Amino acid sequence: MERMSTPGDDDVAALPDVAPRLRELRRRRGLTLEAAAQRADLSPAHLSRLETGGRQPSLPMLLGLARIYGTTVSELLGEMPPEREPVIRAGRAAPHEVDGWTYHQTGASARAMQALRVEVPYGTQRDLVRVHPGEEWLYVLTGRLRLSLGDATHELDPGDSAHFDSLTPHRISAASHGGAEFLFVHTLLQSPDPHPHHPHS
Template identity: 40%
Template sequence: MTQEVELDGLVRERIRGLRLARGWSLDALAARCYLSPSTLSRIETGHRRIALDQLVPIARALGTTLDQLVESVDDDDVVIRPQRDEASGVTTWLLTREGAPHGVTVAKMRIAAPTRPVGRAELGVHPGRDWFTVLSGTARLQLGERTILVEAGDAAEFSTMVPHAVGAHDGPVEILVILDHDGERVHLHPAAHR
């Protein structure tokens, strides 16, 4: 029973928080979800039981899903303790869970030794876009025939349909990457990709 009461309170807080984040009054949200402002007020304050047939239009009006609105909170899901994965001079720490929402993977990578420019045949291509920021050191980004040095504090975003590779320049480099599904498969699981 306690979990139900906690989740009920959390859903009410989310409704109110999302409404206020959009700068909407009770009247504005009520008009968007076809409820009366008094009904919406009683839902937010806990003076009215929340019915499923009310949550669906409220979620839709707030630009979220029913699943996100009623998702329970578990403190175990907050902290990610990444495991090191070392291969070919690159250490990777996954910073998102497997099957993370939104189809993106975030990882920290440390490329230990400076890497030589690679030949065109060694550059990778896959659908999508890659993004990374350099935490320390200097990264060497090869995009087709171009070599671009990306220094600490800078970021790079590029189409991955251009043949590309990222390496270290003049010493180790640490980068934070955001990869879509194809980028994760190619950059973090290269053996499985071949």
């Protein structure tokens, strides 16, 4: 979806960090380029150019992307956010569904650590192998979860948990026909590792 430049674009163009921040926030939300573009009513090619600095977003685009990524325009522009409320009340934020997975926010947005409650239906296709910086911790609440880490596959029952480096190629899916629900915590910082993993494409 192409558009003509507007005066507001020049203001955004003066902030070179917008492009990588858009990409970081999208990845932090676990959205593919195609999924985020569809929700923002943009073409994947246009969103890709926004994330690489090839085009500058207008204010309406920033508003839409901020809503999708669960943050504010100020955060997208790199401004310091106000002090956040430490308590997340049940039902305060509406759940988000992406490719069949349902995400319930259980922590503040735009933090270095993201906490979510995730529902995974059985048979969904969102179980592609992922590799990215950071650490992940998950705790199974209901159902059975299948976790593939590198060449190993584990089946986790309620009460089981896993903690691993996100640079290890990993895949998560529901192993039980009724689906699975788990708590998920992801950090953007990589833990010290004397034998670092190498990202796979």
